[in-house]
Amino acid sequence: MPTVHVFARDHINTDEIIPARHLTTDVEAELAKYAMEDYDKNFVRRVKPGDIIVAGADFGCGSSREHAVWALRGAGVAAVIAPNFARIFYRNAINNGFLALECENVVETFMDGDPAELDLTGGTITNVRTGQTLQFVPVPQFALDVQKAGGWLEYMREQDRQQREPSPQEEQHA
Amino acid sequence: MGMTIAEKILAAHSGQKEVVPGQLIECATDWVLCHEITTPAALRMLEERGMDRVFDPEKIVAVPDHSVPAMNIKAAKMYQKLKSWVQEKGIRHFYDVGRGGIAHVVLENTGLIKPGQTLVSGDSHTCNAGALGCFATGVGSTDLAGAIYAGRVWFKVPETMLIRVTGELQPGVTPKDLVLEVIRRIGADGANYLVMEWVGETIERMDMEGRFTLTNMAIEAGGKTGIVAVDDTTRAYLRERGVTPDQYTESTSDPDAKYKVVIDLDASKVEPTVAYPHIPSNGRVAGQDRIPVTHAYVGSCTNGRISDLRDVARILKGRRVADGVQMIVVPATQAIWKQAAQEGLLEIFVEAGASVSYPSCGACLGMHSGVLGPDDVCISSSNRNFVGRMGDPSAQIYLASPATVAASAVAGYISDPREYNPAGTEAAD
Ligand code: SF4
Numbered sequence: 027m028p029t030v031h032v033f034a035r036d037h038i039n040t041d042e043i044i045p046a047r048h049l050t051t052d053v054e055a056e057l058a059k060y061a062m063e064d065y066d067k068n069f070v071r072r073v074k075p076g077d078i079i080v081a082g083a084d085f086g087c088g089s090s091r092e093h094a095v096w097a098l099r100g101a102g103v104a105a106v107i108a109p110n111f112a113r114i115f116y117r118n119a120i121n122n123g124f125l126a127l128e129c130e131n132v133v134e135t136f137m138d139g140d141p142a143e144l145d146l147t148g149g150t151i152t153n154v155r156t157g158q159t160l161q162f163v164p165v166p167q168f169a170l171d172v173q174k175a176g177g178w179l180e181y182m183r184e185q186d187r188q189q190r191e192p193s194p195q196e197e198q199h200a
Numbered sequence: 201m202g203m204t205i206a207e208k209i210l211a212a213h214s215g216q217k218e219v220v221p222g223q224l225i226e227c228a229t230d231w232v233l234c235h236e237i238t239t240p241a242a243l244r245m246l247e248e249r250g251m252d253r254v255f256d257p258e259k260i261v262a263v264p265d266h267s268v269p270a271m272n273i274k275a276a277k278m279y280q281k282l283k284s285w286v287q288e289k290g291i292r293h294f295y296d297v298g299r300g301g302i303a304h305v306v307l308e309n310t311g312l313i314k315p316g317q318t319l320v321s322g323d324s325h326t327c328n329a330g331a332l333g334c335f336a337t338g339v340g341s342t343d344l345a346g347a348i349y350a351g352r353v354w355f356k357v358p359e360t361m362l363i364r365v366t367g368e369l370q371p372g373v374t375p376k377d378l379v380l381e382v383i384r385r386i387g388a389d390g391a392n393y394l395v396m397e398w399v400g401e402t403i404e405r406m407d408m409e410g411r412f413t414l415t416n417m418a419i420e421a422g423g424k425t426g427i428v429a430v431d432d433t434t435r436a437y438l439r440e441r442g443v444t445p446d447q448y449t450e451s452t453s454d455p456d457a458k459y460k461v462v463i464d465l466d467a468s469k470v471e472p473t474v475a476y477p478h479i480p481s482n483g484r485v486a487g488q489d490r491i492p493v494t495h496a497y498v499g500s501c502t503n504g505r506i507s508d509l510r511d512v513a514r515i516l517k518g519r520r521v522a523d524g525v526q527m528i529v530v531p532a533t534q535a536i537w538k539q540a541a542q543e544g545l546l547e548i549f550v551e552a553g554a555s556v557s558y559p560s561c562g563a564c565l566g567m568h569s570g571v572l573g574p575d576d577v578c579i580s581s582s583n584r585n586f587v588g589r590m591g592d593p594s595a596q597i598y599l600a601s602p603a604t605v606a607a608s609a610v611a612g613y614i615s616d617p618r619e620y621n622p623a624g625t626e627a628a629d
Contacts, residue, residue: 037479039586041565041586041587046565046566049237050272050275050278051274052240052241052244064588083389084389084392084422087389088324088584088586089324089565089584090324090340091238092241092342095340110389112389112392113392113393113422114324114339114340117339117343117354118340118343121342121343166224177342178342178346178354179245179249179251179342179346179349182350186350
């Protein structure tokens, strides 16, 4: 069962998630070693694959570096749940098919180390220790489509392919 | 229904008559700006997927700026990656080290990006160009890859925040102070997902350099971009760069355009503002506390322009940087560097005991050429004072105007520049 890591502060920025001194690589496994380094040096030692970060509002503000998403994903983080996200982090998450879920009161509902259950179809996260369940804002359909395609680039490539090869009906009319 | 400038530009670039906030669109990009930190990752993604192509080599502008001249071998490799791609794809608008500088400031001066156009880049301060009445926004490497590949990007049409500014900025108070004051009021996510549209007599009287400082820092309030409508100042600026009105589209917001928020501000009440650690919204009046500094930095895409350097020179002229303070001045581009040399500004800096560096992002993001050590205290004309932004996580960063940085460097502690003849009057001594 995933463990929740609570980073309660608002405005946790991408410089804290992955400091610029590590930006000379874009290899996920390499970046993963430094995830959250300037916020909590020991995080990478505690985190296990599939764990969840619960954070304050405006998570991921600042620099546009997609390295922030890669570092977290590389470290094993399955989802970040926060009241809201800074916009570039949010779109980077969508483009990578990484879960950034918007949920009010999430910081108040979890304590660091709580076990959690994430139900993506039902749109809920449950604190298994307390039994409390929260509903998160549904993931937009577009984001789901991108995720299904495997990411934004795959989605685009698919679109291009469809444009090049007319659909069966179009061929009939041609 | 009326539309804002941003909505009109997005509608025109997504083949629609009208767009409404919240709508998801696929938008054509007129320009893609590439630097050596986020571009190599985008190129690798494209290569891995067999999508290694360029939508239009004439529409890409490449400027290495973050880690140049390279400070280590890894950085040298990233630079090489950008350069070899530029050569391979025949990208003509390449501003190499020695011909460029900080990408955003290089671009604004090229005359390439024009009103009514769209620009994306793998850099959050892409919003800078919005001062030219275009829609410019920062994206991540995947979006950048998509834009390079197909000249397209997806957007959720943003709502707009209108910032109406009236009154005259007091002598010694600059556009930087104005934008820090706005961010102090609305908060570091006060404009999250929003376009920040600047209007009012104060903006109309402001030169382009000041407007760039305003739009540049939209991201520090979480904004998708900043934007200023085209007026005579914009037209003159473009004309100087060889761009004539028939080459661009001017849009204005309709009188019945819908705004999410309207902020009214009296510029005459704005004081020299310093954003205390560790968030740009933590603004206080310069000099209200006596805070000794170890470092003073003038530079970055926010405030490394010629007017900024003139502000600094006015204060440093005939004065010395206080003992114990390391001051570095970084003209944002090669052209600004040259201009500053011709005007004798660089000499003033050197005489005052400041170090003049080559155009680069280096110190602004703590990569090289001015990295802060443990417990250093820096007064900086840049845009972010996050933990670890300029080096060691224990360092303290205070954001201010170039004038405030200069005054603080001379005093040795954070000071109000109005005590240092900022209006250009000569010192009495
Ligand atoms: S000067 Fe600083 S803020 Fe501007 S692009 Fe460079 S690193 Fe980013």
